[in-house]
Amino acid sequence: MGEEATAVGEVTRAREGRVGRHGRRILEVVLRDPGGVLLLVWFHQIPYFSRRLSPGQRLVVHGKVEPPLGAAAPRMIHPEIETLGPDEPVAARVLPVYEKPTEMHVGAMRRIVHAAVEEFADRAPSALPAEVAARQRLVDLPRALRHVHCPAPEADLEALGGSRSLAHRSLIFDELFFLQLGLALRRSAAGQEPGTAFPRSTRLVLALRARLPFRPTGAQERAFTEIEEDLARPHPMRRLLQGDVGSGKTLVALLAALTVIEAGDQAVLMAPTELLAEQHLETVRPLAEPLGVEPVLLTGAVKGRARRAALAGLGAGRIPLAVGTHALIQEGVTFGRLGLAIVDEQHRFGVLQRAALQRQAGERAVDVLVMSATPIPRTLALTLYGDLAVSTLDELPPGRTPITTRLCRESRRHEVYARIREAAATGHQAYIVYPLVEESEKSSLRAASTMVHELAAGPLAGLRLDLVHGRMKADEKDGVMRRFKAGEFDVLVSTTVIEVGIDVPNATAIVIEHAERFGLAQLHQLRGRVGRGQAPGHCCLVVPDWTGEEAYQRLTTLERSTDGFYIAEADLALRGPGDFLGTRQAGLPPFRVASLVRDTALLRAARDEALAWLARDPDLSAPESETVRAVLRHRWKGRLGLAQVG
Known part of the structure; x- marks a missing residue:
């Protein structure tokens, strides 16, 4: 369970149904082989798969095996599938698994990538200086692209799956070298700029x-x-x-x-x-x-x-x-x-x-x-x-009251509302945070604008509630925040707009709904809204009853620690840097193959090589830097700021 697997079997049943509060459409296909039964589940592209799959077909399926719901069989949600003829043998081959940027079927995506590699791989310029590539024992770009996208049957599966193959290493190093080169140029430009030297203050x-x-x-x-x-x-x-x-x-x-x-x-x-x-x-x-x-x-x-x-x-x-x-x-x-x-x-x-x-x-x-x-x-x-x-x-001033955090399953939500009523009864205030502004057909998530009315009429009746979310105009948002700070209402129902430093010392409780949808660092920021006064702060992370063990365990990090740096490291290891901060917002080229968690050793090596190259040719004007200069300009696309190149 929880692992990726490949299975071969025969379709014994395919049926459409509806699930959830909004009656969401679902397709369930039962796949049987001599060892047992597997349930294949689709929430999207249902008409396409309904037409394509029928009892008696043989399939090869690949995906993550999820635990069964109730007495049903183990499940695979949105698996990759290939149909086989009645007596067709399963050919041994190595297939790359792509993260899907769209709802396009993975098989179609694989065919497009394969065609692109055949047509264009040999035209990809290897821009790394030859001596750097030799020192780091790397292969050229065309060979690396072919090996990663069209591996030979005898290729090392573990190395490919863990991005540790020679081809992966070559692509990753290439990406990190040009990243570090650009950063070093930005740094050196700032270091050469004339500025003002301010003497130490004596008064x-x-x-x-x-x-x-x-x-x-x-x-x-x-x-x-x-x-x-x-x-x-x-x-x-x-x-x-x-x-x-x-x-x-x-x-x-x-x-x-x-x-x-x-x-x-x-x-x-x-x-x-x-x-x-x-x-x-x-x-x-x-x-x-x-x-x-x-x-x-x-x-x-x-x-x-x-x-x-x-x-x-x-x-x-x-x-x-x-x-x-x-x-x-x-x-x-x-x-x-x-x-x-x-x-x-x-x-x-x-x-x-x-x-x-x-x-x-x-x-x-x-x-x-x-x-x-x-x-x-x-x-x-x-x-x-x-x-x-x-x-x-990395130290908090003495006297800060630590925030207690606990995870709570949806079925015990009444305890959460009791905590909010308790806070209000002692003259304190609370936040309730939702991931969405409005409910949507495509999602069963609770949303702030709907829940503010449900709560006011139901479990929090008698308390004063207000709503704030990102679609409001800046002055409207500001007005709500000010009234909350002035104590004009007890509970602020919101989306993550409150993440940015609002300081209400009287707020002592925060409830974050669908906590499994947020990153650890973001949850840590949100809970930092409470415990800013003399009274201790409490944070409840509410998750659906069906939340998987892996997601649940991830959230226990917040129960165990209030150290933002420890949580940031854990979040980075779990989700990678793309989700952590968004490289676009930092003015960096987007990463394609490198992972700042996995590739720290390569990052250091790339940094050393980039600095050594710039020490030799500070503005990349030498003839041997011509290709390096062109690729650097292309990848950074105007984001080098003040740096002078060539």
Whole structure:
């Protein structure tokens, strides 16, 4: 059970039926061989398979074997199938298994890929320098493509299945080499840019430290030392400050801002939403004002005289610290002497925003500190943020109340609602999170907009409920969040829009429905919405009764640990980097064969080879780099940012 398998048998029955609350169509086919019975199940393309399959046919089927439901046979859902003639022998051959990007049948996909390999494999240019390929013992691209897509019958199945064959290794190394080459060029370009060297603060930082009612953690001290060293260099800082929810990133960022302000420059702190910008201001103002540093808020909501005063003060260089949203980098906003931009990472601060900030700073390069509350595993940080140095806050300040998390099957949901009523009875608030905004014909998942009415009329009758989701306009969402923070209602029913840093210290319980649909890192972010005040926080992860053992065990990681870095590593190992953060959002070329979890050794080797090649030919202008340069440009497609190539 739970393993991929291939079976040969005869169809004894094929019937259509309906299942679930919405009466979803389903096709069930019974396949029998001398050893027993297997149930083949389809939820899609039912008319096609109904026409194609009938009793008496012989089939070869391949797929994951799922446990039986009730007394039925083991199941294979959406298996790959091939029909056999009455006496046709099963030919021994090695077939590649493809992840399906569409609903196209796998057999059809295999035929298309096979035709493409026959037609185009020999035209694929091997761009890796010959000496690198020889040192790493790799085969050329055409041979690698043929071996991966059309393996010989005697090929090593285990090596192919685990992407460890020589052909796989060659394709993976090729991909990682060009990734590391691009990142190294971006890094070196930033390192050559002239910037401002800010001396160590001798007044404001010491004054703030003296006023703090607690001692910063060792991790905060270490991170600030690294930032201070970056600021002192005559090149612009490009640093990522990552740490779990509540690890004290804002204090470290404020210390950096004070260093720049003391030297006579300005600093900005940018957040992804107006509400978060206001929360940052609430945190920063009581710390900065007593030192004579008056922060100003600039968001889309700041209008009239206040806006004009803020713009004039920033343009003249009189206002040392601005807190706001992307409104800070819009046309019409200028800075007298902008020295440091601190950016909340959820803002997805890319090359374009960096360029916009640069425009506002005029000729001077701006130092950039990116903050992230999503702890990023080391291998991923090296890759996704290859052009940023990384500081990590891996300690929580003393006095933080840990959140207790427990898994709950759907049939025991009444206990979850009892917990919410308990929280409301003691004057606290709660969140209930759903994966969808609206229910759909194609899915049996519960949805926020439907459930808010069902809950208000049923199990949570008498409590005050409201709804927030991603399809609402930004000001509507903000309005709901503000009313919740002000305590105007007890339960906020939402989708994952609340994942981004809303701070409601009075919220002590969060229920996440269909928890099996979320990644571990996302669930960890969501549960970080509670336990932000004095009262302990509780998180319930609700899963359907039929959730498989594997998915259930994956979620127990959250019951066992509240360490964001441990959870991030587990999530990366389970789901791979594509789902973890989305490479597109990091401005990287998408991965085709490499896995940052599986291929860490190759990633390091590719990095070393890329750095060695650039040490020899820093701007890839030598004749032997001509093909390397062309392929690099093609794969990165304008994402190299400031890097100069050739």
